[in-house]
Amino acid sequence: MKAKTRGPARVRESKAAKRERALEILDRLEREYPDAECALHHRNAFELLVATILSAQCTDERVNQVTPALFARYPTAEELAAARQEELEELIRSTGFFRNKAKNLLGMANALVERHGGEVPAEMDALVKLPGVGRKTANVVLGNAFGRAEGVVVDTHVKRLSGRLALTTHTDPAKVERDLMTLLPRDRWGAVEHLLIWHGRAVCDARRPRCGVCVVASRCPGRA
Numbered sequence: 001m002k003a004k005t006r007g008p009a010r011v012r013e014s015k016a017a018k019r020e021r022a023l024e025i026l027d028r029l030e031r032e033y034p035d036a037e038c039a040l041h042h043r044n045a046f047e048l049l050v051a052t053i054l055s056a057q058c059t060d061e062r063v064n065q066v067t068p069a070l071f072a073r074y075p076t077a078e079e080l081a082a083a084r085q086e087e088l089e090e091l092i093r094s095t096g097f098f099r100n101k102a103k104n105l106l107g108m109a110n111a112l113v114e115r116h117g118g119e120v121p122a123e124m125d126a127l128v129k130l131p132g133v134g135r136k137t138a139n140v141v142l143g144n145a146f147g148r149a150e151g152v153v154v155d156t157h158v159k160r161l162s163g164r165l166a167l168t169t170h171t172d173p174a175k176v177e178r179d180l181m182t183l184l185p186r187d188r189w190g191a192v193e194h195l196l197i198w199h200g201r202a203v204c205d206a207r208r209p210r211c212g213v214c215v216v217a218s219r220c221p222g223r224a
């Protein structure tokens with residue numbers, strides 16, 4: 001029989017106790033994954049923005065297989081804006097939803113050229129107005145390319161682990177992000193994404209979490 005995924009764990013504790021627990025969890029994960037960083041290969045903000053758009057409904061590994069040829073063909077926003085949609089679709093086909101992603105990449109590149117001189121803006125308000133860019137993508141770019149923590153990136157791993165660790169009772173990404181931002185000091189927001197993603201991949205699997213070898217098990221209300 002398949003193991004079932006579980007919803008957020010619930011625990012009675014004061015806000016202060018939850019903050020203290022959340023910080024200790026991050027500290028332990030930082031010691032466990034000292035090299036945790038953005039898994040999408042990129043050399044600048046433009047490449048990270050492209051890679052993040054491609055990563056929707058796709059693994060980072062697959063995106064990293066596709067981007068070298070893509071970045072070689074279209075190294076700048078100007079060149080991407082002038083791309084032919086069919087050629088772009090062929091290059092990114094294996095990432096899935098390739099027609100929509102190609103449309104978004106073209107729209108994003110044209111918007112960069114028309115509104116931002118071909119540069120990626122470093123502001124949340126401007127980023128989320130670009131085609132194909134939501135708050136999650138903007139947070140990835142701001143945190144990793146500009147070192148600016150405007151929020152917490154909530155992907156599927158971050159959402160799942162935040163629930164299991166009882167750092168949120170929500171499953172809606174915007175609400176999970178708000179809870180994490182309330183719970184943690186701003187200078188830790190950037191670390192949450194990488195640490196929870198790495199831990200989700202290495203130990204806290206969606207269906208079969210390996211609680212017996214988990215470094216945060218003693219602080220995790222959702223442990224099996």
Ligand code: SF4
Nearest residue numbers: 204209211214220223
């Ligand atoms: S104790 Fe289990 S459920 Fe909690 S974070 Fe670790 S692996 Fe995940």
